Amino acid sequence: MSIVLIRHGETSLNAARVIQPADTPLSERGRAQAEAVARRLAARAGPAAVLSSDLPRAFETATAIAAATGLDLRTTALLQERNFGALRGRAYDDLGYDPLATPDAPPLGESVAEFEARVARAFGEILALRAALAGDLVVVTHGLVIRTLLARHARLAAGVDAPASLANTSVTVLAPAAPHEALLVNCTVHLQGSARDGGKGLSGF
Numbered sequence: 001m002s003i004v005l006i007r008h009g010e011t012s013l014n015a016a017r018v019i020q021p022a023d024t025p026l027s028e029r030g031r032a033q034a035e036a037v038a039r040r041l042a043a044r045a046g047p048a049a050v051l052s053s054d055l056p057r058a059f060e061t062a063t064a065i066a067a068a069t070g071l072d073l074r075t076t077a078l079l080q081e082r083n084f085g086a087l088r089g090r091a092y093d094d095l096g097y098d099p100l101a102t103p104d105a106p107p108l109g110e111s112v113a114e115f116e117a118r119v120a121r122a123f124g125e126i127l128a129l130r131a132a133l134a135g136d137l138v139v140v141t142h143g144l145v146i147r148t149l150l151a152r153h154a155r156l157a158a159g160v161d162a163p164a165s166l167a168n169t170s171v172t173v174l175a176p177a178a179p180h181e182a183l184l185v186n187c188t189v190h191l192q193g194s195a196r197d198g199g200k201g202l203s204g205f
Contacts (some may be wrong), residue, residue, distance in 0.1 A: 001046065002183070003130055005149065005172040006065070006140045007057040014168070019099070020081070021088045026060045030168065032195045035063040037169040038068035040190035041138060044162025048135030049125065052077035053142060061169065062140035071138070074129075078122035082085040082143035092147055100144075119148045130176050137176075146172055155179040167191075 009030030013020045026034060039125040041047055048070050052062030054075040066073040085108030089098055104113035110118070122145070132136040143166045154174050156162060166172075173184040188196070 001133070001176055002136045003174040003180070004044075004136050004138045005146050005174065006037060006041075006045070006061065006138060007054075007143050007146055007166050007168055007170050008053075008061045008140060009037075010168040011057050014057075017092045019084050019087050019092055020057070021091055022055055022080075022083075025056045029195060031060070031064070032058070033169040033191060034064040034188045035068075035191070036195050037061070037171065039066040041065055041121060043070040044136070046135040046188060047138050048133040049129065049140045050140065051076065051079070051129060053077075053081070053082050053139040053145075055142070062138075065138060065140065069138075072199045076122065078118055078125060079139070079141040079145060080118075081108040082112075082115040082144050083108075085170070115144070116133070116148055116152060116192060119145055120152070123149060123153050127176070149174070150182060150185070152167055152180045153180060156182045156185070160185050173205070185192065 009026045009031055010033055011024045012027045013024050050062050050066050050071050050073045052058050052073060054077050056158060059075060062073055083101060085106045087106045091131050100107060103112040126139055146166055160182055166186050167188045170186040170188050171184060172186060175181045175183060
């Protein structure tokens with residue numbers, strides 16, 4: 001019984017390296033990726049429920065998973081991506097600096113401290129829900145959320161490297177008991193052909 005973390009499928013803005021507004025939907029390839037990871041999870045023994053960020057790109061991905069597995073789908077705003085406020089909708093490469101390296105909140109957005117505190121609350125909710133289940137909890141969320149969970153709340157297994165970036169619909173598996181060993185990180189074996197992205201999109205927005 002595990003916690004299975006899924007990053008949402010690709011969006012057109014993600015592929016174009018734009019910091020995404022909250023209402024960004026999946027692209028055509030993102031929907032194909034969501035269907036692919038849904039088939040992978042449907043073939044996995046053990047999923048018992050799906051918990052998702054309520055932002056459209058994650059919710060669309062989670063809906064595909066719930067449809068393929070027949071599982072209940074719940075949402076929480078705690079799993080939303082970090083709020084970059086006034087930077088959303090702007091091209092990352094035009095900013096002239098890396099907003100991830102700035103701990104302060106951008107205008108109308110979240111600071112790193114605020115974001116990490118929210119992710120910690122989300123992890124508490126994940127653990128409570130997983131403990132109430134008889135199988136795996138599938139969690140559909142965003143790149144920076146997963147990276148924060150790995151950095152702050154999990155332990156990488158021997159031979160497992162911390163990812164420099166997370167692919168769309170990548171699968172990361174955590175053990176449900178502390179220290180929450182990361183048993184699998186950033187796995188995309190379910191993506192084939194045109195469903196694979198070029199690896200140049202933003203990995204955490």
